[in-house]
Amino acid sequence: MSSSTALLTDQYELTMLASALRDGTAHRQCAFEVFTRRLPHGRRYGVTGGTGRVLEAIENFRFGEDELAQLADNRVVDERTLEWLRDYRFSGQVDGYPEGELFFPGSPLLTVRGSFAEAVVLETVVLSILNHDSAIAGAAARMVSAANGRRIIEMGSRRTHEESAVSAARVAYLAGFTATSNLEAGRRYGIPTAGTAAHAFTLLHDSERKAFESQVAALGTGTTLLVDTYDITKGIELAVEVAGPELGAVRIDSGDVGVLARQAREQLDRLGATSTRIVVSGDLDEYAIAALRAEPVDGYGVGTSLVTGSGAPTAEMVYKLVEVEDRPVAKRSSHKESRGGRKAAVRRHKETGTAVEEVVFHPDSPPELGPHDRHLQVPLIRDGQRVDGLPTLEDDRQRLRHALVTLPWEGLKLSQGEQAIPTTFRQP
Secondary structure, three states, X not given: OOHHHHHHOOHHHHHHHHHHHHHOOOOOEEEEEEEEOOOOOOOOOEEOOOHHHHHHHHHOOOOOHHHHHHHHHOOOOOHHHHHHHHOOOOOOEEEEOOOOOEEOOOOOOEEEEEEHHHHHOOHHHHHHHHHHHHHHHHXXXXXXXXXXXXXXXXXXXXXXXXXXXXXHHHHHHHOOOOEEOOHHHHHHHOOOEOOOOOHHHHHHOOOHHHHHHHHHHHXXXXXXXXXXXXXXXXXXXXXXXHHOOOOOEEEEOOOOHHHHHHHHHHHHHHOOOOOOEEEEEOOOOHHHHHHOOOOOOOEEEEOHHHHOHHHOXXXXXXXXXXXXXXXXXXXXXXXOOOOOOOOEEEEEEOOOOOEEEEEEEOOOOOOOOOOOOEEOOEEEXXXXXXXXXXXXXXXXXXXXXXXXXXXOHHHHOOXXXXXXXXXXXXXX
16 A cells, blocks of 8 residues: 555544544544444345455555645644654554454444544545445355356456456455456456456457457467357357367357357257356346356356445445443444444354354453354454464455355345344443
């Protein structure tokens, strides 16, 4: 993160900072908590995404001379606040759910402890990351479940902001997507990349045959040929003629892809290309993927619905002050109530491994643990430094895969319903 991203801080945060520095309350020790009051309509679970990016953002959160000049020139804050920001380094503590962990309404996803001044300026950058990445992760997990083990490729870069595209590809991989077409995500995070030609490549050439010949010459017979630019039946025939029965895959990007996939499978088998895979794309979401489960589809390419959270582009998380100098504080506004005091959480499981309850409690008053219960929050930052040995993206990917298996079977349904497991709040 460059220093300029410090200006992701909202002006109202700096207004509070300046006022607190003036009246002497800025250095009171506080705890802020990230949670959501509700899941997106009809969703039964949420997926924590973006924790790793939040830690990087906090570590590198700086106000450089350019940012300070911007604030001074526009008289956003006074000189005292500018001097405080010049030396800003977060020195507090952060605990939270690791990436890939499931969450529910009221789950304490992130707890930030430090002085009011240090913690309050992080609100916007923390929420912008967690709200976006968790929304995409939740949608992606539903799509992966619907795909039922078939390959699924993220290809939504053209449907969102350029930086959002990279982070969306990252959490799609976290959720179980096989690969991404976004090369920057591949470079930055080591995610497998994949992709094939678009219709423009076919239209560029004098004939579909010449386009296929060019692609096979460049990439080999294992490539994926897009066969529906003109007539799909003729396209498949040409694809096998050019690449031979060892053709890697054909892609269908339009029409009734279920019907077309069946026809394509029959035609490929008749032509001897029995190992050639069929990949479908074109406005797919989790419902369309589930509807194709019985069709001879080997893989899916998903774009717009993924990077927009499949109708839920935010996880609706909030960042609320819950404790001041060890004293619980809480908002009482109608329909926006919060619960005071720091919190931690335990997930209870049956002996079979099925999750049955999430218990939220004050860290000083933990519940008695059963043999299959599991603490959810883990230490993330201590004294401003990231904790050693935190899980990798691959570790988090496996965590989510396991967590989804622990849900009751009703919790994986795509239909509208209650949250997969209940949340119980214990007062200290």
